[in-house]
Amino acid sequence: MKSLNSIISEIRIKEDKVSRETSHLIDEAYQMTLYLKELLHTTREYVLKEGFKNETEEIEFFRDIKPQILGQLIYYNKVFKIETVCPVKEGKMYQKFFMSQLQELKQEFKEHICVPHFYRYYRSGRSDRDQEYFTRGKINYRDGLNSYVFEIDHQFSTYYDSKVARIMANELIYAYLITKINPEEPSSTLLHSGESTKDIFWTDSKNALIELIYALYAAGVISHGKIGIRKITLVFQILFRIPLGDIHHSFHRMKDRAGSRTSFLDHLKLSLEQYMDKGL
Incomplete structure (x- = not known):
């Protein structure tokens, strides 16, 4: 079995x-x-x-x-x-x-x-x-x-x-x-958290967020990997009030990028290492 x-x-x-x-x-x-x-x-x-x-x-x-x-x-x-x-x-x-x-x-x-x-x-x-x-x-x-x-x-x-x-x-x-x-503002339908979350929004590109979502999905670090990519994506759309559209095709276009296929994740790693070095 x-x-x-x-x-x-x-x-x-x-x-x-x-x-x-x-x-x-x-x-x-x-x-x-x-x-x-x-x-x-x-x-x-x-x-x-x-x-x-x-x-x-x-x-x-x-x-x-x-x-x-x-x-x-x-x-x-x-x-x-x-x-x-x-x-x-x-x-x-x-x-x-x-x-x-x-x-x-x-x-x-x-x-x-x-x-x-x-x-x-x-x-x-x-x-x-x-x-x-x-x-x-x-x-x-x-x-x-x-x-x-x-x-x-x-x-x-x-x-x-x-x-x-x-x-x-x-x-x-x-x-x-x-x-x-409500693809433009899913949070208005699902969240009722008042003023406290209005200043939380995504300021990088949609492709950067999709790259992050797929990385979390591929690593199986959300709900022990037991939920699908669509549900994880919905959570991020709600949190950041951003419509991501057809994430599957956006992701597969990323796979054909010239240079690094994980440019956003590379940027995160570099930023974190630089931040760590500040405290040395």
Whole structure:
């Protein structure tokens, strides 16, 4: 059985490859949907054939590994569906369309994702009931579960692994919709921190910030490397109130730079060393 880090790494490598080879988000979302669907299928075949060495491995798979694949699959499939029915490219109708999609997402969260007892358990990082939630054959129908519990593959699902996947997908879709609704000032939608952050803004080029974001992403130093580049980018857009646009293609243009491909990071290193030398 592949580890969580191995699965995440595979998906990240595929995302980067697809983003290089596609020019539109629709194409990227479609190709990633096909890839993740196949990855989920081959993972299911492996599980049904090989099983798990012990209960600990089974819990890790249904709590961490499968939700990573399924969550990304739900996300990319949703992005594809939204992008292919978007009525226009800009203007009030465009804004209204994505606002309606956000409202639908909130309603779906209330109806299908926010099961109070499990959502609190998952969000708090607890593990004392993992055996109940993430091993097969332990579904408690007295909890009043959603009806799709009767449609799941009980050999390849504990029901709650799908809940985790939907939580992950919900966060990714939310971030995507927010940047669509208000790309120029995402902070006004997500942050309510008052006057204290108004003097914080990015004063170098957008490419410099993208270089920094990719360096942090590649090093896996944010959330143990478990979140994607789009979500990290959203955080920086919010913090610095700057729209970064299509970061994938900006990054891949950097790879073909003449001279140093990491000019901004080189500048940071030099600046820090000079600052350190001042205190000698």
